[in-house]
Amino acid sequence: MIKRHVARIAVAGVIALLVPAFAAPASAEFSLAVVNDDFAAALPVDALPYANVQDLSTATAEDGEPTSCFGSTRTVWYSYTPTSTGMVTAGTGPDYPGIAVYTGSSLDSLTEVFCRPLYGYAPVTFEARAGTTYLFRTGADFAEQVTFRLDVAPEPEVDFSPPGYEPSVFDMVSFWPSVHDPAGLGIASYRWEFGDGTTSDAQFPRHRFTADGDYSVRLTARTVDGRSASASHPVVVRTHDVSIDRLGVPSTARVGQTVTVTVSVRNTRYAENVEVRLDRGGPFGYEQVGVDTQPVPVMAAGRSTTFSFDYTVTADDRAAGKITFRAVAAVLQNRDALPADNELLSTPVRVS
Structure with a gap:
């Protein structure tokens, strides 16, 4: 998207109109002027994923604005009304500004849904219900240019390291997961399938294969809100003796x-x-x-x-x-x- 910033410069009695063009990143809506400084001017999020860049150095906090879990004299506002119910994740770049999520139609009728304080770093993830309008307040006194992002909550990142050797039928094989929830809610459960008809719900299982063979070991991790993802690796069992x-x-x-x-x-x-x-x-x-x-x-x-x-x-x-x-x-x-x-x-x- 191209935004145009208009400035007038007087030189030797002549007024010149300069219209420089700024090319924004394809993934972000970029504005040099703060257009969403107040609650009533909240920028609408039309579709996900969404990203918008604002220069907080010219932003202010309006009278009556809630402080929730963080206070700031530089804040901007966004609004989002989903058409279907689902988990969404909001975040900022850099990570240290605070983010508060509300419902309500005016400053004095807001109900807080979620709040991340300054230097909270973790994203804000919650269930956005179809037809409900959510208001996002984000800001920090020391921040300059800040990117606000909103997207469907991503799946957890799931992987594990297979054994670095060919185990035998006498070995107890240890499995170490590498699991992360980028939405910040955390992992609720682990499910291991060892390819031999046996399973485990332990986070760090130890398993003995009773026969030589080629097995596909699969790990499925589920977050506290029900998102899940899986990873598989082959394990070759050979008993040399x-x-x-x-x-x-x-x-x-x-x-x-x-x-x-x-x-x-x-x-x-x-x-x-x-x-x-x-x-x-x-x-x-x-x-x-x-x-x-x-x-x-x-x-x-x-x-x-x-x-x-x-x-x-x-x-x-x-x-x-x-x-x-x-x-x-x-x-x-x-x-x-x-x-x-x-x-x-x-x-x-x-x-x-």
Whole structure:
């Protein structure tokens, strides 16, 4: 919309008429002069969304104007009569001016509907009933140019972070919502649907999926006045798990003898690349004496993949009188769901 501001300037006895043009933003009705300074001159809001800019530096407060939850010597007025009932949200930019909402036909008959004080920041949201005229008073002594906005109350902003890993059927997965009500009334309820037929009304739920699969988890948040919105994210559940079934060692050995140590790795879920490390016990703990990596296919229960290591017995082993081996298995490309069964100690090998 283009507004024209007319000014007269006298130069050397000649009166010049200047008509500069101001281009307002497409989303706002812009006026350099305060035309809605008084209650009776309230600017009508014809349709939503609505935005209007006024320069409060020239505004005043008329005699008899209510103060409600804020007082100001610079105020402007707006009016709105909805054709249908619904929640509306009013706000200002910048946020610190106060806003009061009334019904009534004159200054001395106003009934306050809602009021946001100076520096209240949150928007004013209320149910506007069809056919009722609502009057908006907004202002602040220290404000200059202020934008008044009125719109249908927006839906809540809803999102959540899915787990940053592939959980297993043994994991309790935590979900953290990111929910905000831009209308300022607040969130009343949360509804989680985990895609496996189960739900939760907790704000911060923890959930265990009982089977591997691809699930669509959905969160629906509802405000105190009934507005709602939802967000969904996929959650991939995969249970990767190998275990050491057996650590085979001879019962006795002698110095200089090379013995074979076998490690049996069981896998019944997904084909994995597995690294097995063989450690030997000593006076200061365990030290690595061998490592091997190989594919471990899925096998039926009772069957396993064998890793073999050769170890030559030393004089230090004879001094200790025995050798205790430790095998540790690690899944390389995935997270092992139950790492506690990935480690096994051998029976002591007596050394002569």
